[in-house]
Each structure stands twice: as C-alpha cells, then as structure tokens.
Amino acid sequence: MLSTWTTLNITIALLILSFYSTTSSAQKLTVAAQKCLLERIETADSSATIEQLRKHCLDEHAGDSDQEKNRQDDKIGQKSLSTPKHDGPYEGLSGKANRDGVISARMKQEKQTELNPYVITPHRLNYVLPVQSTNRINTEPFASLEGYEENLDDVEAKFQLSVKIPLTAEDLYVEGDALYFAFTLEAWWQVYSDNISKPFRETNYRPEIFYLMPLDWHPYGGNTGVSFGIEHQSNGRDQLLSRSWNRIYANFLYEVDNAAFHFQPWWRIPEDEKEFPLDSDGDDNPDITDFMGHFELGGAYKWNNCELFFNSRQNFATHKGAIELGFTFPLWRKVRGYATVFDGYGESLIDYNYRQTRIGLGFALTNIL
Structure with missing residues (x-):
C-alpha cells in the first residue's frame, strides 16, 4: 500500500x-x-x-x-x-486512386454541413422560373372543369425545391457509402391567368430513398459510383386528374475533371387495374412508361463558374421520350441565372402523354455540380 x-x-x-x-x-x-x-x-x-x-x-x-x-x-x-469524417457519411467517388471530379467535390462540400441543423442540403436543382412558355398548353385533362381549360395561359411560372438528408453517419457496407432520404417538389403556377384566380395548374411530389456507394473502377482517369433507390411520384389529386407511379431504379455515375454523366434505368412497380374510371383504387396511368420511357441519360459540364447540362428519356418500343437542356450562370452571390429548354412528353405528370416544347428563364438557387 x-x-x-x-x-x-x-x-x-x-x-x-x-x-x-x-x-x-x-x-x-x-x-x-x-x-x-x-x-x-x-x-x-x-x-x-x-x-x-x-x-x-x-x-x-x-x-x-x-x-x-x-x-x-x-x-x-x-x-x-480512404474514410469519411465523422461529420458526414460520404467522401466522394474518388476513393483512393484518382483525383476528385465535380461530383466528388460537391459531395465533400455537402458533407461539411449536412449534419448542421441550420443547413438544408440540396438534392436536385432548386430554382424559380418566373416565366416559362409552351408552344401549346395541355387543356384536355381539365375539360370537365367549366371555364377552366379555355382560360389556361401558355405562359406560367414554375419552381422546384429539392432536398435530401443522410440517414447514416458511418459506412454501411463499403468505404464511403451512405443511405439518403430525398424529397422534390415541382409546381406549375398559372400566375398570369386572371380569369381563373391564378391557380397552381399542377404540383408533383417525389419522395425517395436511395443508397449511394463509390466503385473502385476508374476508366479513362475518371471515378465511378452507383446508387439504388425506390421513389414515388404523384400529383396529389384524385379522380380523373390523378397521376402517380412507383419505381425502383439504379443510377450509374461517372465523373472526369469538370464533366459528369449518369445513366438511370428503372422498373415501374405494377399496380392493379381500375374497375371503373372513377375508382379511387387502381392504376391512374397504366401507359405511363410508353411516354416516360425506361431510363434517363444525362450529363453536366462546369466551365468558368457556368454549368451546362442535359437530361433525356426514351422508350425504344414507342419511340417516345423527352430531352431537356439547361444552363446556369452567376448573377449575384448565391443566386444564379437559369435558362432551360424542354421538348417531349412528361414535363409534368399531368402532361405525361402530351408532347410540347417549353422554354423557361429564371433563377437557380443551387448548383448541379
């Protein structure tokens, strides 16, 4: 002692x-x-x-x-x-072998703040288009609403809000992987239609859960990753105006320097047929994949603080789909200019089987890359 x-x-x-x-x-x-x-x-x-x-x-x-x-x-x-820091689950697509590309750089920046309670992490592009015009507005779904279809304006406003949150704080299966929940809201606002009280013509809701992981594969000096997810998309309406679908997808990512590409095939989860047109149960749009296709192919390029991107969909059997081009450029502080052109089917769920060309101009609140 x-x-x-x-x-x-x-x-x-x-x-x-x-x-x-x-x-x-x-x-x-x-x-x-x-x-x-x-x-x-x-x-x-x-x-x-x-x-x-x-x-x-x-x-x-x-x-x-x-x-x-x-x-x-x-x-x-x-x-x-090799491993993510404790304050975020995802280190990027680069792994141990190659330098970061634009996707990895974005993920690393998000990781620094994604657990901060005062910061909301963006998922898809967040934007406001005060002006979006179409070569022909789709009035057919609103034929049953007296005085509505003839007063729809070809020019309207549109905005999108898209956020995500990590559901994991540590690696799950491989180094740098993560599980996320995301939610995207799109709204088309007939703000210039005086005769029908400026209603929201269409609103789409898109919750999803996805798992993201880097791959130890570096073709042509780039980095790769893959995500697997399930998502629901609907317009929150009933009866003849209801549109919705559920799908399971895989998304393959590739980045090299200032360029990034993705290829996202999906499988639609089948629904029962309706017994009669006004049945609240059953499939609201059984032919949606004929127009929306079975995959999306897209890419983006960052140049001098400007970003150019495209997205395309296709169904090879029906030869229907869509393509969208977008361009963002700096304006003031975090606010960026945003110009977009869309041609094809499915710019919104209510228009899934209606082809049109749309041009929009406004402001982006976040970047893609």
Whole structure:
C-alpha cells in the first residue's frame, strides 16, 4: 500500500500534469514523459522541485513529441484518402486512386454541413422560373372543369425545391457509402391567368430513398459510383386528374475533371387495374412508361463558374421520350441565372402523354455540380 506522503505527491503530480496539458502544444508532455515524471516524483530526493523533474523528463523524451505528431499526421492523411469524417457519411467517388471530379467535390462540400441543423442540403436543382412558355398548353385533362381549360395561359411560372438528408453517419457496407432520404417538389403556377384566380395548374411530389456507394473502377482517369433507390411520384389529386407511379431504379455515375454523366434505368412497380374510371383504387396511368420511357441519360459540364447540362428519356418500343437542356450562370452571390429548354412528353405528370416544347428563364438557387 502506498504511504500517505507518496499518495499526496502523486496527487500533486497529477494536478500539475493536468495544468500542463492545457498549455501550448510546445509545452505539452508526451505520454512517456508523463510516466517519467510520476516515477521521478516517487524516487527523487526531497530537495528536487517538480519543475526540475519535469525539465529532466522533457529533455529525456524530447523526440517523442515529433514522433507522436508524425504518427497522428499519418493517421489523418490516411483517413482523408480512404474514410469519411465523422461529420458526414460520404467522401466522394474518388476513393483512393484518382483525383476528385465535380461530383466528388460537391459531395465533400455537402458533407461539411449536412449534419448542421441550420443547413438544408440540396438534392436536385432548386430554382424559380418566373416565366416559362409552351408552344401549346395541355387543356384536355381539365375539360370537365367549366371555364377552366379555355382560360389556361401558355405562359406560367414554375419552381422546384429539392432536398435530401443522410440517414447514416458511418459506412454501411463499403468505404464511403451512405443511405439518403430525398424529397422534390415541382409546381406549375398559372400566375398570369386572371380569369381563373391564378391557380397552381399542377404540383408533383417525389419522395425517395436511395443508397449511394463509390466503385473502385476508374476508366479513362475518371471515378465511378452507383446508387439504388425506390421513389414515388404523384400529383396529389384524385379522380380523373390523378397521376402517380412507383419505381425502383439504379443510377450509374461517372465523373472526369469538370464533366459528369449518369445513366438511370428503372422498373415501374405494377399496380392493379381500375374497375371503373372513377375508382379511387387502381392504376391512374397504366401507359405511363410508353411516354416516360425506361431510363434517363444525362450529363453536366462546369466551365468558368457556368454549368451546362442535359437530361433525356426514351422508350425504344414507342419511340417516345423527352430531352431537356439547361444552363446556369452567376448573377449575384448565391443566386444564379437559369435558362432551360424542354421538348417531349412528361414535363409534368399531368402532361405525361402530351408532347410540347417549353422554354423557361429564371433563377437557380443551387448548383448541379
């Protein structure tokens, strides 16, 4: 059993160690120096002061601090290359082999703030189009609403809000993977239609859950990744105006330098047929894939703080689909200009089987890349 004097000395030494641990890094004791100081306190002559013993141990273990710092730097360096930090689940598509592309760069920036309660992480592009015109507005679905279809305007406003949140804080199966929940809202507003009280002509809701992972495959010096998800999309309406579908998808990603591409095939989850047209149960739009297709192919390129992108859909059996081109450019602070052209079927769910050409001009609140 330790004597009272020895116990008192050790207690004093621990208090001193605690004090010195709060000083600058140049004055901190390494673990080995701390053990040395405790041993010296027990065995040293009673005339020796704590400061003398401490100086002796610092001199004896002078090289330990640099070695320990080097070991910590090595660990940090390895972690930044191979594993995500604790404050976010996804490090990017680059893995250990190649430099980051534009998708990885975006993911790393999002990771710094995605767990911040005051920050909402964007998913798809967030934008407001005060003006979006069409070569011909689709009036057929509204034929049963008296005084509505003839007053629909070819020019309207549109906006999209799209956010996501991580459902995991650590790797699940492979290094750098993550599980997300996302929600996208699109709205078409007949703000210029005075005779029908400026209604929202159509609103689409799109919740989804997806799993995202990088791949250790780097063709042509780029990086790859893949995501798997399930999503529901509907317009929240009933009876003859109701439109909806559910699908399971895979999304293959490729980035190289300032360019990024994705290929997203999907499979629609079947629904039962309606027993009669106004039946609340059953499939509202059984032929939707004839017009919306079975996949999406898209790409984006970043150039001098401007972004050019495209998305396309196709059903090879019916030869129906759509293509969209978009361009964003800096305006002021975080606000960007946004111009878009769409041609084909399915610009909204109510128009899934209606072909038109739309041109829009407005503001983007987030980037794609």
